[in-house]
Amino acid sequence: MASHKRxxxxxxxxxxxxxxxxxLLVRVVDRYAPDRLLLFALNFLDHRVPNRLIALAIRGVxxxxxxxxxxxxxxxxxxxxxxxxxNSRKVCSVLAAVGKYIPDEIIPPESAARWENLKxxxxxxxxxxxxxx
Numbered sequence: 001m002a003s004h005k006r007x008x009x010x011x012x013x014x015x016x017x018x019x020x021x022x023x024l025l026v027r028v029v030d031r032y033a034p035d036r037l038l039l040f041a042l043n044f045l046d047h048r049v050p051n052r053l054i055a056l057a058i059r060g061v062x063x064x065x066x067x068x069x070x071x072x073x074x075x076x077x078x079x080x081x082x083x084x085x086x087n088s089r090k091v092c093s094v095l096a097a098v099g100k101y102i103p104d105e106i107i108p109p110e111s112a113a114r115w116e117n118l119k120x121x122x123x124x125x126x127x128x129x130x131x132x133x
Contacts, residue, residue: 014080022085023082074107
């Protein structure tokens, strides 16, 4: 019975810490990260990182991270990420550039709706084919 009373308190603490931490991260990125550096990093990811390496990373996540962990991470991102993050042009650009490589096959079925919410919130485009032909 005691664990049920502590769970809402822990949830509130986790939500508060996540909101404060992510808000601070967004302010730091918006203020101090130059546009040219972000553009360079995103172009480097798109043009210089081989598709085989991206596919290898995706397969590694699929094998090493259990479905429950992936589902929990998606739920936490959907619930805890404050609107300030979604309103940040720089942070949304980085999340969209990285998120477009996440294929829908590795998203657990129980998290499909939350994943769609995140894709809409952060303007993540459809998957760019990263499978090596």
